[in-house]
Amino acid sequence: MKTIVILGGSFAGLTLAHKLLKQHASTGDVKVIIVSPNTHVYWNLASVRAIIPGQIPDEKLFQPIAPGFKQYKADHFEFVLGKAESIDVAGKKVAVSSATGINNLSYDILVLATGSHTKADAPWKGRDTYEETRDVLHDYQAKVKKASSIVVVGSGATGVETSGELGFEYGKTKKITLIASGDHVLEGTPASVSKTATNLLKKVNVNLTLSTKVVGDAKMPDGRTELTLSSGQKITTDLYLPTIGLVPNSSYVPADLLNSNGFVVVDNNLSVKGATDVWAVGDVSSIQRAQIVNATKQADHAAKNIDLAIKGQPLLPYKVGGDMLAVPVGRKAGTGHMGSWKLPSFMIVMRIIPGPNSSAFRAQIAGNLQ
Known part of the structure; x- marks a missing residue:
């Protein structure tokens, strides 16, 4: 029996685990071990709305991992609550820290699916544990409720969606500002998508400050934040929400397996x-930008290739494919594109990417996938 250790219990890791277990259900020739410091999966796509108090309850944002694997035999699956500390590639071992100390897990095949985190203190990505993530989210909900002025920095998908949600809810009662380093929002998208996003943000009373960078931030005695802008101007805000800077969770990986950005x-x-016999999928991989659709697509492909590798058959090349982006701006409109095709607003509102209220999230955790 082959032992497959998957590091990471979020979308890429869970998708891959379920695929492998289902592929080998009849033969029973693999054991899958998931290692994760989290007991729950965090639907972080909804974090931009979840920071607004009362919008999404915790039980729809967080789903426990273990129940989704009860369908498999105990000798074919194991969940290890712990965090990867180092890898011995030659010896095929992973050092995992847990409540009992450091333990070494042996593997035949290893998959790195540990995701990423944000540079700044923000709830857009999960923390080490479910409890930490939940508490940070609750803290930001309280900050948003209290703030009279909020500055969002970064005009990518997260920044635009965050600003849109805040503007929709508070645009008439709080000052919401979006600061973008470029001369338009959603850089890298078709011009029509950027223009639509700009108009939608203005409709929900978001103030746009373009061609400007935040070059410094400092906490003031009263709890507010002073931001120094590239123009030399200083502004003060009750709440500062940076949405830029993604860091891969790869500190446990030998440096010679990483690129210059980690x-x-x-x-x-x-x-x-x-x-040898090591794979990587999701945000931690260098092959594609961090998106859930990319992570799950990679996991699905890796499952096929790992199965082929076990059988000694030729592997299949992964096709990166065209870019796709769907960005809600408030709760009644949005924009996005699939390749060069602009997505109509109604498709965004109907959640072309499933939200935490949909059956897709629960199906992903339970392995009820196509």
Whole structure:
């Protein structure tokens, strides 16, 4: 029996685990071990709305991992609550820290699916534990409720969606400002998408400050934040929400397997370059930008290739494919694109990417996937 250790219990790791277990259900020739410091999965796509008090209850944002794997035999699946500290690639072992100390897990095949975190203190990504993530989110909900002025920095998808949600809820009662380093929002998207996003933000009373960077921030004695802008101007806000800076969770990975930004380098089969029987999927991988649709697509492909590798058959190259982006701006409109095709607003409102209220999230955790 092959032991497959998957580091990371979020979307990429869970998708891959379920796929592998279902592929080998009849043969029973693999055991899948998921290692994660979190007992729950965090639907972080909804974090931009969840920071607004009363919008989304915790039980719809967080789902426990273990119940989704009760369908499998105990000798075919194991969940380890712990955090990867280091990898011995030659010896095929992973050092995992947990409440009982450091333990070494042996593997035949290893998958790195540990995701990423934000540079700044913000609830857009999960923390080490479910409790930490939940408490940070609650803290931000309280800050948003109390604030009279909020500055969002970064005009990518997270920044635009956050500003739109805040503007929709508070645009007439709080001062909401979005600061963008470029001369338009959603850089890298078709011009029509950026223009639509700009108009929608203005409709919900978001103030746009373009071609400006935040070069410094300092906490003031009264709890507010003073921001120094690239123009030399200083502004003060009750709440500062940076949405830029994504850092891969790869501190446990040997440096020679990482690129200069800390992402794991993979080949076009999704196997890690410079290592044998090691794969990487999701945000921690260098192959594609961090998006849930990319993470789950990579996990699905890696499951096929790992199965082929076990059988000694040729691997299939992964196709990166066209770019896709869906950005709600408030609760009644949005914009986005699929390749060069602009997505109509009604598709965004109907949640082309499933939200925490949909069956898709629960199906993902339970492994009820196509």
